[in-house]
Amino acid sequence: MPPRRRYSSTASPATRARYARRRQRRLSRVDNDLTDQQWFEILDVWEGCAYCGETGPALQRDCVQPISRGGRYTVENVVPACASCNASKHNSEVTGWMRRKKLDEGAFLLRHATFLRTLRGAGRPGVPELPGEADDV
Numbered sequence: 001m002p003p004r005r006r007y008s009s010t011a012s013p014a015t016r017a018r019y020a021r022r023r024q025r026r027l028s029r030v031d032n033d034l035t036d037q038q039w040f041e042i043l044d045v046w047e048g049c050a051y052c053g054e055t056g057p058a059l060q061r062d063c064v065q066p067i068s069r070g071g072r073y074t075v076e077n078v079v080p081a082c083a084s085c086n087a088s089k090h091n092s093e094v095t096g097w098m099r100r101k102k103l104d105e106g107a108f109l110l111r112h113a114t115f116l117r118t119l120r121g122a123g124r125p126g127v128p129e130l131p132g133e134a135d136d137v
């Protein structure tokens with residue numbers, strides 16, 4: 001097996017800075033429109049970590065579809081996650097990651113779909129389906 005290429009050890013500081021700026025631009029292009037009000041509503045609905053059910057004050061905003069996979073920082077794509085789930089999931093595709101962690105991905109997808117339906121019912125038509133969600137169930 002060939003050794004993994006290690007960009008960090010060979011890239012010059014200037015190159016790394018260029019990559020960092022590119023990532024910044026990519027992030028600013030996606031519409032990150034989650035408001036504090038929406039975040040509190042999300043917390044209300046889930047009542048704990050969306051993945052493992054852990055409750056506590058330290059729940060973090062996690063993108064179901066990671067930003068690196070085209071996800072956005074919006075009310076449709078953000079769920080509460082405990083620090084442990086958030087760190088573990090990182091950039092993983094959500095259903096694959098939940099299966100690996102032996103978490104109940106069926107229950108999660110159902111709750112999330114119900115939440116999205118509630119959003120649409122509350123007068124937000126045209127909310128897109130999460131890409132990659134349906135064909136992986």
Ligand SMILES: [Zn+2]
Nearest residue numbers: 049052082085
């Ligand atoms: Zn968790």
